[in-house]
Amino acid sequence: MSLYSVSIGDIEDDVTSYFSHRFGTDLSALTPATDVKQMYNFSADAWAQLGDTLSGLPWMRHLGVRLSHPDMMTVTTVGQLSFLIFSRMQHVVTAKPATPVTPVNSLMRLSPHALAGGTPKGAGKPQKAKNGAKAKAK
Amino acid sequence: MRANNFFASVFLTLLFSAFATEAQAVKGDPCNNKFMDAKGNLRPDMTRAYVMHELFDIYRKADKHCDGHLTEAEINDFESSIDVTAKIALTEQYVRSNTAAGRPVHLDSSGEPPLTIVPTTIEPTPLPCMADSYFLLRNAAEDVRIFSCPKDFKSATGAQFGYSYDGVAQNISWTAKGFAAADFVWRNSSAPEGPYVAGYAFAPWVSFNRLTNSAASLRSKQTDLLSYGATAELAFGRVLGADQYFRATAQVNSDFEGDAKSWSVTAEWQPVSNDWIPAISAPNPLTQYATWELDPIARSIYSVRLEDKPIDPIFATRGDTFRAGPVLALSILPVHNDMLVPHWLQPTVFTTSFEWLEDFYNHRTYRLLNSTLNFPIDPDGHLGVQLNYQHGQLEETGKRVNQATAGLAAKW
Numbered sequence: 401m402s403l404y405s406v407s408i409g410d411i412e413d414d415v416t417s418y419f420s421h422r423f424g425t426d427l428s429a430l431t432p433a434t435d436v437k438q439m440y441n442f443s444a445d446a447w448a449q450l451g452d453t454l455s456g457l458p459w460m461r462h463l464g465v466r467l468s469h470p471d472m473m474t475v476t477t478v479g480q481l482s483f484l485i486f487s488r489m490q491h492v493v494t495a496k497p498a499t500p501v502t503p504v505n506s507l508m509r510l511s512p513h514a515l516a517g518g519t520p521k522g523a524g525k526p527q528k529a530k531n532g533a534k535a536k537a538k
Numbered sequence: 539m540r541a542n543n544f545f546a547s548v549f550l551t552l553l554f555s556a557f558a559t560e561a562q563a564v565k566g567d568p569c570n571n572k573f574m575d576a577k578g579n580l581r582p583d584m585t586r587a588y589v590m591h592e593l594f595d596i597y598r599k600a601d602k603h604c605d606g607h608l609t610e611a612e613i614n615d616f617e618s619s620i621d622v623t624a625k626i627a628l629t630e631q632y633v634r635s636n637t638a639a640g641r642p643v644h645l646d647s648s649g650e651p652p653l654t655i656v657p658t659t660i661e662p663t664p665l666p667c668m669a670d671s672y673f674l675l676r677n678a679a680e681d682v683r684i685f686s687c688p689k690d691f692k693s694a695t696g697a698q699f700g701y702s703y704d705g706v707a708q709n710i711s712w713t714a715k716g717f718a719a720a721d722f723v724w725r726n727s728s729a730p731e732g733p734y735v736a737g738y739a740f741a742p743w744v745s746f747n748r749l750t751n752s753a754a755s756l757r758s759k760q761t762d763l764l765s766y767g768a769t770a771e772l773a774f775g776r777v778l779g780a781d782q783y784f785r786a787t788a789q790v791n792s793d794f795e796g797d798a799k800s801w802s803v804t805a806e807w808q809p810v811s812n813d814w815i816p817a818i819s820a821p822n823p824l825t826q827y828a829t830w831e832l833d834p835i836a837r838s839i840y841s842v843r844l845e846d847k848p849i850d851p852i853f854a855t856r857g858d859t860f861r862a863g864p865v866l867a868l869s870i871l872p873v874h875n876d877m878l879v880p881h882w883l884q885p886t887v888f889t890t891s892f893e894w895l896e897d898f899y900n901h902r903t904y905r906l907l908n909s910t911l912n913f914p915i916d917p918d919g920h921l922g923v924q925l926n927y928q929h930g931q932l933e934e935t936g937k938r939v940n941q942a943t944a945g946l947a948a949k950w
Contacts, residue, residue, distance in 0.1 A: 449812055469736050
């Protein structure tokens with residue numbers, strides 16, 4: 401069994417990369433407190449449908465998380481969206497890491513911008529897994 | 539008005555507001571019960587703890603012993619809570635990523651960054667309309683929608699009921715204006731892979747506008763409108779990569795004596811997709827400073843006239859009409875981000891819609907172009923300009939309109 405570590409920071413990177421890639425926004429303008437629903441003028445219906453769109457992204461499929469329309473009604477900021485996705489992940493807690501934990505970042509990055517063959521303007525370097533990052537069983 | 543001959547108008551207004559069906563969340567201190575005795579009085583020996591909890595938020599969150607002191611263990615528990623650690627991790631990630639990319643986060647002399655970077659809340663926000671059904675009583679109609687909540691009643695304008703007496707004109711006037719609806723909403727809490735029913739909403743409603751005058755000379759100024767009907771919305775998810783919305787409204791227009799004047803049935807279809815290119819009924823980028831959105835709607839309206847007068851143009855040749863066609867709405871708005879667009883410019887809105895309805899019974903075409911621009915011209919928010927242009931035939935009556943208006947809003 402292989403374990404992959406995913407931190408909430410990794411999820412935040414993927415979330416901001418999605419909006420940055422879609423709207424051409426510099427990553428520095430997307431903070432954890434940014435209300436992306438209001439920022440990009442999403443209507444209630446469009447924001448709810450975004451749950452299906454996000455659920456279909458490769459990195460979301462890899463995390464095994466799906467967001468429903470009612471889920472999207474309760475979140476509007478980068479921080480809320482990242483925390484919701486992070487909390488929906490299935491977590492495996494081991495007393496001792498007998499199995500090597502492979503950071504997701506060291507594998508093929510499944511973010512949309514990576515699939516497009518480039519990174520958004522000003523994108524930072526991929527981050528290593530953080531201490532205390534939760535492991536996802538595969 | 540003459541004080542000795544004039545009986546000042548007695549105006550009694552009853553203002554009703556819709557009642558929230560959901561109890562509001564109370565921001566309580568978990569130690570409250572320990573501060574009071576059995577009779578609910580503040581215990582003298584707990585006054586210090588009470589003061590610390592009242593003055594400092596961290597005591598309400600971290601002082602588990604409710605003694606007004608923070609031990610090392612309590613501080614460690616607070617710092618290691620998921621709420622705190624997640625907020626720190628999110629902010630650290632943002633700072634590290636941007637610093638590594640050559641965009642360090644600059645703090646001004648007050649210690650503030652250009653944008654708020656620390657999230658105040660990361661937990662999902664509870665919906666104000668979690669109930670499956672709720673009652674609305676407002677001044678004007680509000681659409682029932684599956685994935686949005688009605689305006690909170692505290693900020694909404696309520697239905698109005700009034701009485702007035704004019705001693706000079708010897709007139710007693712009663713007024714009633716409002717909109718009442720019972721909304722029933724269901725939302726699918728799962729997110730299946732394939733096509734699914736995302737939700738539905740149904741709302742029977744009644745709209746009333748009544749003004750009576752007892753004086754014969756003022757009878758011509760009376761209002762007598764009573765409309766009732768129902769609105770429904772049904773949404774399917776993941777159909778051709780989009781949410782497919784179907785809406786229907788049926789209504790009867792009559793008066794308070796029960797004489798029906800007309801009735802109509804309207805049906806609409808609108809797709810919503812963030813996956814399509816361009817996104818439909820969802821925002822698209824217009825440079826990184828603005829977004830544009832195209833909303834396509836297919837609309838059909840069947841209307842029947844039941845009275846002889848007055849005759850609107852849509853009933854010119856026969857008493858019923860069936861019209862159908864597309865509606866396209868385009869909106870352009872700036873992004874709401876202080877780093878990209880000055881805050882005072884963010885309320886700018888430009889919308890334009892074009893409706894093209896073919897009357898299959900009367901073989902006529904109704905078109906309406908409606909464009910509006912709201913533009914603030916004062917960085918302090920005192921002045922704003924509103925421009926509107928309408929050209930074509932109004933959907934409700936078919937009357938021709940060719941009108942341009944310009945307005946200036948000023949507030950100090």
